[in-house]
Amino acid sequence: MATDDSNAAGFGEVSRVRGIAFEYLSLGASVAGLVALGVLLVYVAIDAFDLANASPEWLLTYFLTLVVPFLLFCLYSAGDPAVTRRVAGVLGGGLVVVAAAFAAIEAFVVTIPRLSWQLAYLFVVVAPTTAYLAYVGSRGRVGAVGFGLLGRLVGGVAIGLAVGTLFLVFDELVWFLAYTLGVLPAAALYAYGSRRAANRAVTAAIPVGLVGLVAAVFLRGVVGTYPSDLIIYLWTLAVPIAAVGAFLVDARGSRVGAAVVGGVPLALATAGGFLAGSVGLPGPTTLIVIALTGVPTAVYVHRVIDGGDGVVGLGLPLLIGGGVLVGALVVEAWGVPAPDPWLDPGYVTEAPSRTAAEAGLYPAIVGSVIIIALVAVLSFVLGVGTSVFLEEYTAGSGVVGSLTRLLQINIANLAAIPSVVYGLLGLGLFANLLGFGYGTAVTASLTLSLLILPITIISAQEAIRSVPDDLRRGSDAMGATRWQTTKNVVLPEAFPGILTGTILALGRAIGETAPLIMIGAATTVFSAPTSLFSRFSAMPMQIYAWAGFPQADFRYGVVAAGVITLLIILVGMNGTAILLRNRAERGN
């Protein structure tokens, strides 16, 4: 009836006030939370690296030798004048704004503790800009190559160190036998079988491997003489890694390249392993680190050079290494005061001490790494197993169906139980009843695995459920058994999602203290655990203990360094898992 009127007045107005209010309120809330966290991390970082005592000259030196070249590298990779202009504007404008704001606050409001305007500029402007540019740069070919190489270097070192750490508690002699008798024959059979399309060889691989593993455990006590540790590591780890690298390059059709990619890192690792002892480094760990870093790096470099695209990017690690070196030389020559960080090599390689200056986190780091490795394996295996069973195998009706539903509801409830209760369960079940001991790595790992199991199961179920039914039906119609469909179609499809859930759950496990206190884990131990049943500590426990010390140096510097170490390990772990996941997704 009123069509003419409303047309005359446009279409009228519909109120959006509530939506807009909601939008800004939620935005405000999240920004406030992030800013609070950011400020905390800034102060923790300042304490851990003693940045409050860094002279402006020191900051300027490293800004010029390290940050600026890195930014230029990213800009070069992005190759976009608009980005360059924007970044120059932000860096320049930010300098003025931050300096002015800082001065104004200091003059009129309060003095800001342990922060200079240079540091504020660094954290507020330079750090976010660098992160943004790293992201933009990594999308260019040159940047992608640079970061790919850097990632392999850092990742190789990290994984190498983790493997070396695990061998502190696992018996390398059993591993030697298991590898020689089980893993190697099984892998050889499998490789032969898939090359020649001989299915029987492939099928035989698993039983052969299992028999070898069992034999290894039995023969451990029987066999009397073993090669030295170094030879064992060389034979069971470095040689196979080099072989895989060489194989990958060979598959790309380069014989010479394969020999170089496999041989050079292997030779370096061997040399490093044998020479490490003379400079006081553990030989076997050095060997693994060099092998695990060298081979992937060599494979990657070969691929990039072979492709011929973005080769310049390979210079990024040199740029960064050179920047640090030049910075150190300049600071040395200039004689400006440098900060004395709490988080230094001594901190991560030495035991706790009565004095703050000598305090180290090494035993706790080892404890945490071992626990996390065990928890990751346990919760992944159990979580995936349970979720596959719940999603793919159980019937929807009948007694089994009702039982499944009951189980399902309880798993959801278990996820909501406070972690202290899990601690109590671990204490009663694993420490007392099963006799795994108070505060041992086994008890802790089992307890933490139970704690995160519900989260792993639920997220894995979600991932499995999101695999389209079309694919399952397609596989079933080919005459696949339920197991074959699960293994070949469902799990590969669900893998990225499963991994995401496991990452989140592990992040929770690594930071838990309450259950560890309940099972009697020590807050401080002075030597790294030597077996799964020795007393151990974990990083959050040690940090918590230090936070209660009367000396301010402990409560600020040492604790801050611990927090940063914990965060670095966590981010590293998650980063690795995310890379793995992205690979799996791209593999599709």
Added chain:
Amino acid sequence: MSNTSSNTTGDESLITTDVETGSNGRTASSERTAVAARDLNVFYGDEQAIDDVSIEIPEKRVTALIGPSGCGKSTFLRCINRMNDMIEVCRVEGDVEFGGKNVYDPDVDPVALRRKIGMVFQKPNPFPKSIRDNVAYGLKIQGFDGDVDERVEESLKGAALWDEVKDQLDSSGLDLSGGQQQRLCIARAIAPDPEVILMDEPTSALDPVAASKIEDLIDDLAEEYTVIIVTHNMQQAARISDRTAVFLTGGRLVEYDDTAKIFEDPEEQRVEDYITGKFG
């Protein structure tokens, strides 16, 4: 056969197609039976989806199943390779014979049965794997001991896809176009060399060009395989099939005969109405 009516109609062709019906010239009588149903009834809970169907489907011929939506064509197809077992509320009574054996006998392993019967679905559903792995999937799960690469090539040639993908066997099956994906699914189905291929509206998600490629392909497949195809496209049924079974609502098979006969001179008025689009 259940065409019992005496209602005859004129002898003019009911639909016009460019291709003459039964174009492949395979004679549609006096062959061996590949699949037969006897007094087949299928229920979903209380609802009956197939009502007392008996049919004999000849070997190495294309048999089309047509009928309005919801009349039980897909259900019937799924009875042949026992994919209905996956549906919990589904209950099957009567016999489905394949190779002279009732597939619903207790000693029949449905998984083993499905290895002899390939299936192609309405929506292309290649696995998120490489083209090679997609085609080799059936070989892999069946523990095939021969030359996999050779079989992959043969199957892709058989599915008229080889020339388009031979240089990209390692790229993902999902990177192909819809029509190529469907041919990949056909290659996947024929790779383990089944005896029967079931197709449930294999071209309904494709454009006419891709669909006609698949139609040509089905024609070739019938040289070696028994093809049973569900389609909503009358012209398609007329073009490619030797025999046509018409299902009508309620899951009843109302007429089953040579395709030419069904399209030119059906016994039943209802079938004629359905084919000419008067209902359904």
